[in-house]
Structures are given as C-alpha cells and as structure tokens.
Amino acid sequence: MPTIALIVATIAVTLVVVFVIANLTSGEKKIEHKIERLYASDDPQFTRSMGLLLGPPVIGGNRFEVLVNGDEIFPSMLQGIRSAQRTITFETFIYWSGAIGEEIAHALSDKARAGIAVHVLLDWVGSSKMDKRYLQMLREAGAEIVLYHKPHWTGLGRLNDRTHRKLLVIDGHIGFTGGVGIAEEWTGHAQDEKHWRDTHFRVEGPVVGQMQAVFMDNWVKSTGNVLHGPQYFPAIDPVGNGLAHMFSSSPSGGSDDMELMYLMAITAATCSIDLSSAYFVPDKLTINAIVEAAKRGVKVRIITPGKRIDTHTVREASRACWGDLLAAGVEIYEYQPTMFHCKVIIVDEYLVSVGSTNFDSRSFKLNDEANLNIYDRDFARRQTAIFDSDLKHAKRITFDAWRSRPLVEKLLERAIALLDPQL
Numbered sequence: 001m002p003t004i005a006l007i008v009a010t011i012a013v014t015l016v017v018v019f020v021i022a023n024l025t026s027g028e029k030k031i032e033h034k035i036e037r038l039y040a041s042d043d044p045q046f047t048r049s050m051g052l053l054l055g056p057p058v059i060g061g062n063r064f065e066v067l068v069n070g071d072e073i074f075p076s077m078l079q080g081i082r083s084a085q086r087t088i089t090f091e092t093f094i095y096w097s098g099a100i101g102e103e104i105a106h107a108l109s110d111k112a113r114a115g116i117a118v119h120v121l122l123d124w125v126g127s128s129k130m131d132k133r134y135l136q137m138l139r140e141a142g143a144e145i146v147l148y149h150k151p152h153w154t155g156l157g158r159l160n161d162r163t164h165r166k167l168l169v170i171d172g173h174i175g176f177t178g179g180v181g182i183a184e185e186w187t188g189h190a191q192d193e194k195h196w197r198d199t200h201f202r203v204e205g206p207v208v209g210q211m212q213a214v215f216m217d218n219w220v221k222s223t224g225n226v227l228h229g230p231q232y233f234p235a236i237d238p239v240g241n242g243l244a245h246m247f248s249s250s251p252s253g254g255s256d257d258m259e260l261m262y263l264m265a266i267t268a269a270t271c272s273i274d275l276s277s278a279y280f281v282p283d284k285l286t287i288n289a290i291v292e293a294a295k296r297g298v299k300v301r302i303i304t305p306g307k308r309i310d311t312h313t314v315r316e317a318s319r320a321c322w323g324d325l326l327a328a329g330v331e332i333y334e335y336q337p338t339m340f341h342c343k344v345i346i347v348d349e350y351l352v353s354v355g356s357t358n359f360d361s362r363s364f365k366l367n368d369e370a371n372l373n374i375y376d377r378d379f380a381r382r383q384t385a386i387f388d389s390d391l392k393h394a395k396r397i398t399f400d401a402w403r404s405r406p407l408v409e410k411l412l413e414r415a416i417a418l419l420d421p422q423l
Helices: 004-024 044-054 070-083 099-113 132-141 153-158 207-223 257-268 284-295 312-320 323-327 361-366 377-391 399-403 407-417
Strands: 059-068 087-092 117-123 144-148 167-170 174-178 199-204 242-249 272-277 299-305 331-335 343-347 351-355 369-375 394-397
Touching: 044 242, 044 257, 044 369, 059 070, 059 207, 059 377, 070 099, 070 167, 070 174, 070 199, 087 099, 087 207, 099 117, 099 132, 117 132, 117 207, 132 144, 144 207, 167 207, 174 207, 174 369, 199 207, 207 242, 207 369, 242 257, 257 284, 257 343, 257 351, 257 361, 257 369, 272 377, 284 299, 284 323, 299 312, 299 377, 312 407, 323 399, 343 377, 351 377
Parallel strands: 087 117, 117 144, 272 299, 299 331
Antiparallel strands: 059 199, 059 242, 087 167, 167 174, 174 199, 174 351, 242 369, 272 343, 331 394, 343 351, 351 369
C-alpha cells in the first residue's frame, strides 16, 4: 500500500507537470507544412487571401503616419490623448516608471476627470516596474484600469499568456500601434545606448474600427464587459486611399495567425523582403520559407540588435540559426548604436506589417499580439527609405564571419536555442 506521503508527493508532481504544460503550450495545432507558392504579392489573390485567412477584411480609405523614435512617437500619442472628446482605449505590455510614464498617466487622468471614458489594459508582468502611484492617480480620476492575467488560483494555466499588444485608440477615430513601450528607454531619438530605436504608426480611417475591436477582444476577456456604441465604434468616413487591416492572435484563438501572416508574405514575395526585428529567432519552417525566397531571387535583408540588446539570451539563440539563411544569400545586419526594437516587415515595397509581433516562437505561439498590415506602394517605399537609413548604423554579418566565431560562442548559442519556444 502506498503511503500517504507518497500519494501526496505524486499528486504534487502531477500538478506541477500539468501547470508547466499548460503554461508552455498554446493548446492549438501548429502550422507544420510549408505554404505552397500559388501567387505573387502583386496578384489580387494575395490581399484577398490575407484578409480572409487572417480574419478582418482589407479595407480602404485610410491614412498613415510613421513616427520614428520617441521624439516623434510620444508627442503624437500625448496630443491624441489630450484631443479625446469621448473615449480612450489603451492596451500595452511595457509600462514602467519614469518621466514619460508619469506624463502619460497625468494626461489620461486629466481626460478621465473631464468625463472622458478612459479604459487602460496593462499586462501584469510588463507593468511590474510601474510606479503604483500612476494606478492610484488613474483610478481616483475615474479611469478604469485592468491588469491582464494578474496571478489568481483560477487562472494558473494562463500565467505564461501575456498581452504584448500595443494599442491606443482615441474616440474610435485615431489609432496608434507599433513597437513602443511606455518607458524612458523609448524617449529621445536613439541618440545613445540608453535611448532605443523604434517605430510607431498613427492611423486614421475605417481600419481604426478594427484596431478598436482588437482592444475589445482582451477587454471583454478580462472584464466581461462589452464596450460598444458610437462612442467606441463610430461611423468613419474615408480619409485617404490606403488599404489596410488589423488582426490579432492569442493562445486561446488563432495562435498561429502571426506566423501564418509572415509565411504567406514571405512565400508571395517576388523582389524584396526587408525585416526589422527586435527578437529574431525563426523556427525551421520560417527559415525554410526565407531560404526558398532567397533561392528564387528575392533580396532578403534583416536588421536585428547587436551587442546592445536588453535580452542577450535572445541574441545568442538568434545567431545560432543564421547558418542556412546566410548560406542562401540572406543579408543579416546587427544594429550598433543602441537597442533596436523595431518590428516591421516590408515585402516587395507593397506590404508593410507593423505591430507588437516579434519574429520568434513566443510571439507566434504564446503571446497575445496585434499587427497592422498596410498595402500601399508609396507608403512602403517610405518605409524602405527608413530601413536603408537604419542599415547605415548596422554591421553586416557574413557567412564566413558567422562560421568562424569562437567555439565557446557556438556552444552557448546552441544551448540557449533549446529554449526557443520561450524566447
């Protein structure tokens, strides 16, 4: 007969195993086979398939403004907040203490006190460095604050599911998304290693309604409260000619949508792929798609952080998987001056995808993510010019240099690469 102690120990071990499995997997079937190339990016079927497979349809009538680094990003976001007349919805991963965090908290509080409906959804992990005074200030002003997946015994299987989305919507008419978090690191103009390089986008037009819907996805999951009506989803007239759609992914539904988007875009590419990626740790399926693109003549350029990076394990895991890419002629560059936090892909100077998604398994499988896809050649060419500017501050890594790196470095990279699903 087993002893009570043994039974208790067995139950405890079982619970730990279940807990770990629940937090390290999405529970959904993964994309396992390569996507066949049936059309190019300039074929109408490309945008049709992207819209239908990823969810929201591609819609016209939009206008976009690119904001480069904090000196352009934060003033525009603050101006948007201060212009609000009815509602503000805000979801973000990183919100830390500091001057910019305090300024945004004051701006949101001022609007809440003025009777504007302010709804803020912060990831519990990402906002752990936030001064709790900000939360108190916002709540006292009348803003509604929710901490996403704050630990609770009823949600132990969701602790590894973080919202990484970065969304700010003003009156249902103006939207912001991109790579920026709320912290001092994003202020300035990437002038030194303490001020990061990043890009954000200001959006107007019907696609803002889709951005609002993405915010509502996690708001409803977190609160059970549905925010709707014209103050959140107003009728929006066309303001430009840009085509776009906003889509999302999460472990609880469509966890593979982000990887699917990248795979479809890479597979449809004919001339060029320019990828700016803060955390570039592709899986074998994505590596093979990029290699096949390079072999059919697509010029592939990738910028990722150099030694100035906030998570060195990610850089080591990234470098471990560059061999096949470099051998196929893919150009890989490491940004030198500071942390490179951009998350943008440009395909054939036509598609621009920007948002919260990193090029790694955590974004593809575990996080709640959101991306804006823009289909506009003039706009894409402007993003290519920004990419070319970033290249001037980046160091190209050749296949020979990668292959001749020290043995200790190779062993470390391979060991860290085993953590790929969590990076």
